[in-house]
Amino acid sequence: MDKAPISMDDIDRAIVVHLRRNGRATNQQIADQLSLTAATVSARIRRMEEADALRVVAVSDFSAHGYNVLLEIAIEVDGRPASEVAEALTLLPEVFAVHLVTGRYDIDILVALHDFEELSDLMMNKLARIGGIRSLMPAIAIDVVKYEFDVAPIEAKGM
Amino acid sequence: MAGPQLDDFDRQLIEVLGRDARISNRKIAADLGVTEGTVRGRIRRLQQERLIAFTALTSLGLENPTKLAFIGVQADVGSVKEIAARIAELAQITGVLITMGRSNIIAICLFDKLEQLVEIASDQILAMPGVHHVETSIAVKTYKYNARIVKITGAGKVVDNGD
Incomplete structure (x- = not known):
């Protein structure tokens, strides 16, 4: 569903800066800092949220869910539109991100697993049943050096 | 790898706050049938152990590169x-x-x-x-993106004013 894009002014941006530092600050606390009323802060946040411009959320660590294995897999598609294969991949719960990409491969996915034993089920029972996947080039993440999470395609599935 | 010890209440909290972190401790306490103090204490523990962090996600293409x-x-x-x-x-x-x-x-x-x-x-x-x-x-096109499950790096900063 496409929503009309909104424009953000300096007040919106200042509110977002506060929320990035403390997403749980009350409307009154933000209002006091910015010399606004709590009602204004509340209305501004709601407007941005309704336009899919902002989400104030708790993000949780992979370890909180027991995910110990992180894989990035590049996929080559053959004989089927890549968009159809991408749609099919979104249905797998262990697949966290699905992007259609340019370059040598057609689709890039991010997968989180509890342990390596789950890999065979993913490969044999799930990915193998999606038509159109010609080859998979996995990369196993062995260290996460940087992972910022405050910008995201909010309109995408999974958000 | 020994994972952190989370009980059902922790998981419910992560679920509720993952949808909307602006909800007050009072509302969470009423919805889950516990006291506000319990909610506050658990949130603090989850933050200290770097299992959750609160943030404001903004959309690609608005204030950000597209x-x-x-x-x-x-x-x-x-x-x-x-x-x-x-x-x-x-x-x-x-x-x-x-x-x-x-x-x-x-x-x-x-x-x-x-x-x-x-x-x-x-x-x-x-x-x-x-x-x-x-x-x-x-x-060129994003079909799925779960930005709520992440790698929390950096200090386990505790911020909570949800009351």
Whole structure:
């Protein structure tokens, strides 16, 4: 569903800066800092949220869910539109991100697993049943050096 | 790997706050049938253990660069940690993974113009000593993106004023 894009002014941006530092600050606390009323802060946040411009959320660590294995897999598609294969991949719960990409491969996915034993089920029972996947080039993440999470395609599935 | 000990209440809290972190402790307490003090204490513990963090997500394309690309980097195995750390310092790089696979570093880059991506990949990353090859892959369409489950790096900052 496409929503009309909104424009953000300096007040919106200042509110977002506060929320990035403390997403749980009350409307009154933000209002006091910015010399606004709590009602204004509340209305501004709601407007941005309704336009899919902002989400104030708790993000949780992979370890909180027991995910110990992180894989990035590049996929080559053959004989089927890549968009159809991408749609099919979104249905797998262990697949966290699905992007259609340019370059040598057609689709890039991010997968989180509890342990390596789950890999065979993913490969044999799930990915193998999606038509159109010609080859998979996995990369196993062995260290996460940087992972910022405050910008995201909010309109995408999974958000 | 021994995971953190989470009970059903922790999982419910993560679920509720993952949808909307602006909900008050009072409302959570009433919905889950516990006291406000319990909610406050659990949230604090989850933050201290770096299992959750609160943030404001903003959308690609509004105040932010509009496009996302993956940059696969082939670097000397002996200096991969140092190279990954240098790549992580670049402003437009939002994620850096050290990997085993077709490249040994994968960087995620946000950009507006193709020239910016080329500048980062070919002029900055490829020019680093020990980097042999970079391969960029631009995300033209995103079908799924779960930004709520992440790697929480950095200090376990405790902020909670949900009451």
